Amino acid sequence: MGKIYVANRQLVRPGDLLAEGDVEVGDYTYRVGDKVYSLILGLASVDDNRVAVIPLEGTYFPKEGDIVIGMIINVGITNWVVDIRGPYKAVLNASEALESFNPITDDLRNYLDIGDYIVAKIIIFDRSRGPILTIKGKGLGKITEGIIVDIKPSRVPKVIGKKKSMITTLIELTGCNIIVGQNGRIWIRCPSKKVENVLVRAIKKIEAEAHIPGLTERIKRFIDEELRSEEK
Amino acid sequence: MIEKPVLIKEDGTRHDGRKSEELRPIRMEVGVLKNADGSALVEFGRTKVIAAVYGPREIHPKHMTLPDRALIRCRYHMAPFSTSERKSPAPSRREVELSKVIREALEATVFTDLYPRTTIDVFIEVLQADGGTRTTGLTAASLALADAGIPMRDLVAAVAVGKVNGVLVLDIDELEDEYGEADMPVAMMPSLGKIVLLQLNGVLTPEEFKKALELAKKGINEIYRLQKEALTKKYLSYPEE
Amino acid sequence: MSLTPVQTPIIPRLKKEKIVSLIKTGKRIDGRRLDEYRPITIQLNPIQKAEGSAAVKIGDTMAMVGVKLEVGIPYSDRPNEGVLQVHAEFVPLASPTFEPGPPDENAIETARVIDRSLREPRAIRLEDLAIIPGQKVWIVFNDIYLLDHDGNIIDASMLASMLALNVTKMPKIVSIEGDKVVIDKDSRGQKLPLNLNVVTVTIGKVDKYFIVDPSLEEESVLDAKITVAVDSLGRIVGLQKMGMEGFTEDEVDYVIELALKKAKELHSLLEKVLKNPEEASKSIV
Numbered sequence: 001m002g003k004i005y006v007a008n009r010q011l012v013r014p015g016d017l018l019a020e021g022d023v024e025v026g027d028y029t030y031r032v033g034d035k036v037y038s039l040i041l042g043l044a045s046v047d048d049n050r051v052a053v054i055p056l057e058g059t060y061f062p063k064e065g066d067i068v069i070g071m072i073i074n075v076g077i078t079n080w081v082v083d084i085r086g087p088y089k090a091v092l093n094a095s096e097a098l099e100s101f102n103p104i105t106d107d108l109r110n111y112l113d114i115g116d117y118i119v120a121k122i123i124i125f126d127r128s129r130g131p132i133l134t135i136k137g138k139g140l141g142k143i144t145e146g147i148i149v150d151i152k153p154s155r156v157p158k159v160i161g162k163k164k165s166m167i168t169t170l171i172e173l174t175g176c177n178i179i180v181g182q183n184g185r186i187w188i189r190c191p192s193k194k195v196e197n198v199l200v201r202a203i204k205k206i207e208a209e210a211h212i213p214g215l216t217e218r219i220k221r222f223i224d225e226e227l228r229s230e231e232k
Numbered sequence: 233m234i235e236k237p238v239l240i241k242e243d244g245t246r247h248d249g250r251k252s253e254e255l256r257p258i259r260m261e262v263g264v265l266k267n268a269d270g271s272a273l274v275e276f277g278r279t280k281v282i283a284a285v286y287g288p289r290e291i292h293p294k295h296m297t298l299p300d301r302a303l304i305r306c307r308y309h310m311a312p313f314s315t316s317e318r319k320s321p322a323p324s325r326r327e328v329e330l331s332k333v334i335r336e337a338l339e340a341t342v343f344t345d346l347y348p349r350t351t352i353d354v355f356i357e358v359l360q361a362d363g364g365t366r367t368t369g370l371t372a373a374s375l376a377l378a379d380a381g382i383p384m385r386d387l388v389a390a391v392a393v394g395k396v397n398g399v400l401v402l403d404i405d406e407l408e409d410e411y412g413e414a415d416m417p418v419a420m421m422p423s424l425g426k427i428v429l430l431q432l433n434g435v436l437t438p439e440e441f442k443k444a445l446e447l448a449k450k451g452i453n454e455i456y457r458l459q460k461e462a463l464t465k466k467y468l469s470y471p472e473e
Numbered sequence: 474m475s476l477t478p479v480q481t482p483i484i485p486r487l488k489k490e491k492i493v494s495l496i497k498t499g500k501r502i503d504g505r506r507l508d509e510y511r512p513i514t515i516q517l518n519p520i521q522k523a524e525g526s527a528a529v530k531i532g533d534t535m536a537m538v539g540v541k542l543e544v545g546i547p548y549s550d551r552p553n554e555g556v557l558q559v560h561a562e563f564v565p566l567a568s569p570t571f572e573p574g575p576p577d578e579n580a581i582e583t584a585r586v587i588d589r590s591l592r593e594p595r596a597i598r599l600e601d602l603a604i605i606p607g608q609k610v611w612i613v614f615n616d617i618y619l620l621d622h623d624g625n626i627i628d629a630s631m632l633a634s635m636l637a638l639n640v641t642k643m644p645k646i647v648s649i650e651g652d653k654v655v656i657d658k659d660s661r662g663q664k665l666p667l668n669l670n671v672v673t674v675t676i677g678k679v680d681k682y683f684i685v686d687p688s689l690e691e692e693s694v695l696d697a698k699i700t701v702a703v704d705s706l707g708r709i710v711g712l713q714k715m716g717m718e719g720f721t722e723d724e725v726d727y728v729i730e731l732a733l734k735k736a737k738e739l740h741s742l743l744e745k746v747l748k749n750p751e752e753a754s755k756s757i758v
Binding site for chain 2: 011013014015016017028030032037039040041042055056057058059061087088089127128154211
């Protein structure tokens with residue numbers, strides 16, 4: 001058995017010694033000889049004899065299967081270029097958006113134009129080129145109503161919560177529709193502007209306080225109070 | 233010609249009242265810029281430097297990309313008003329060299345192979361120069377990288393040791409640099425005990441060099457502690473409910 | 474802006490592995506010991522139009538330095554001293570990876586490391602180079618020209634600089650009227666006044682191993698390197714760590730010790746050459 005020097009959810013910084021000896025290591029850690037260090041600014045995740053770090057900051061890094069909310073930034077003859085807030089521009093081919101398409105007669109701008117938002121899924125990403133997207137499938141496609149809230153991509157797991165607990169809470173308490181893109185873009189559509197304002201503030205609160213324990217309870221209270229004061 | 237100022241007083245203290253092994257007052261703030269992915273402001277006495285990190289992000293032009301790792305691009309730059317005599321904003325030879333040695337120090341810590349075909353941009357602006365700007369800039373840059381959530385082996389902490397009137401002193405300021413006999417900037421990844429920047433501008437005997445390196449290490453450990461505090465501080469304060 | 478190098482010469486992977494595995498057994502690809510320089514050849518005064526010049530080959534790396542003297546205005550903070558200017562040009566004929574244009578960061582770094590290593594121990598007696606104190610002084614241009622790049626540019630450039638400065642003879646002053654100084658560019662008068670000699674020793678790190686005077690192929694496998702400038706009194710007069718990895722403190726200590734030892738050898742080579750210039754000087758270019 002090795003020795004783990006940090007507590008669960010303790011704030012760690014790059015170079016902080018996490019453990020020594022025979023321990024299991026997870027993401028954002030690295031070993032030098034017998035010692036295990038943190039690779040990133042984040043919260044330690046300690047479980048039995050295993051230590052990992054959950055980042056608090058950082059840009060979005062694409063993964064196959066991720067649902068992301070992207071913005072069209074360029075339109076080609078047969079594809080769209082999509083900003084997904086990551087280090088690589090994504091590509092949406094016409095065949096992954098339209099049932100049938102003729103590049104001679106059809107102008108892709110008629111379907112999706114620069115500045116449009118889409119809910120998309122990453123179907124291919126092998127690091128040798130930009131991620132390839134699709135908007136074919138349930139819940140995917142062009143966004144035509146509601147608003148987009150940008151948060152730090154590292155906070156996405158907190159907005160979703162363990163076993164979707166946080167997002168379920170948000171939906172239940174506000175009655176809004178919510179889609180959380182893994183890239184830190186969140187789409188919401190609410191029954192009223194007042195409720196929308198409360199939900200945006202709640203999401204921003206989750207983003208700001210992600211590292212402080214008791215988050216779900218705090219957010220529940222926050223939404224209750226805010227909704228009540230909005231009604232007044 | 234200007235008279236050489238008294239750098240070491242009779243009681244052994246320095247012109248600004250510090251002891252030989254004493255750092256200047258240090259201030260560090262993390263996350264000071266809205267636009268940057270990571271940023272930090274660091275002051276050593278009157279030296280004031282701000283650093284920003286953007287990335288990992290796409291590179292233009294494309295032929296500059298590396299297939300197996302991220303590029304690091306680094307610019308150390310002094311504001312025209314940072315010095316007593318206005319500094320031309322065009323990059324000087326000194327700035328070109330310092331950009332290189334700072335970049336190389338950061339290359340040692342950043343896990344660049346996680347982000348192929350991208351760039352991590354590090355911009356260091358010296359807002360006020362009063363000695364130790366490269367070490368202050370590097371200290372700030374490493375905080376900005378951590379703040380940007382970039383995987384790195386360790387923070388980089390840096391300080392310059394000088395030799396003034398034959399005495400080795402920690403964290404020299406501009407006056408001590410100008411009239412002293414040696415200026416030795418050192419940067420380390422303290423947890424790993426690795427020296428990632430080492431320069432000497434001046435004359436030291438081999439024995440003095442050893443002592444100077446020890447003194448630098450002492451200062452670096454203190455700076456490292458302050459860096460960690462600064463990173464923690466950002467997360468300790470949150471809006472009251 | 475400084476960028477991670479993208480255009481380094483590509484050395485086949487097999488060769489890299491060979492270089493590293495040899496170094497780990499204490500040998501090198503060209504048969505040298507880890508602490509051994511390549512053969513050094515020297516030519517003094519190959520350029521008659523320069524006030525002093527030298528060409529140095531370390532293995533196949535060839536650097537030339539020409540020293541020119543002009544009359545100019547002193548720096549305002551040192552009104553009674555001559556001015557030293559060191560420049561380095563990595564011209565495109567020296568390597569397929571060099572591009573025409575202004576000096577890049579490597580050329581600038583080389584020039585500045587050599588500049589500091591000469592300036593700090595006062596290798597040149599700049600205080601003796603004032604003509605009219607506060608108004609007219611000698612400007613010493615030390616121009617480094619890299620002709621063939623096979624690694625360890627700094628040591629070759631430093632050696633060539635030191636030799637060229639040693640053989641530099643100053644133009645004669647014809648007349649001084651008011652603040653007008655007339656010199657005879659074609660005459661050679663006194664020797665440039667020097668206090669001492671300086672050499673640099675560059676040591677590369679591969680894993681836990683250290684090699685003196687890395688060749689270009691070896692440079693491609695180095696983790697990092699340190700250049701140590703040492704004067705003829707055995708003092709450290711300049712340091713520059715380069716490359717993308719770090720050194721432990723023990724490693725730095727080892728490198729300094731090794732550099733001091735090798736510097737002695739280079740200093741005695743310098744002395745030997747300067748004592749018997751005709752005999753020691755070979756024709757290079």
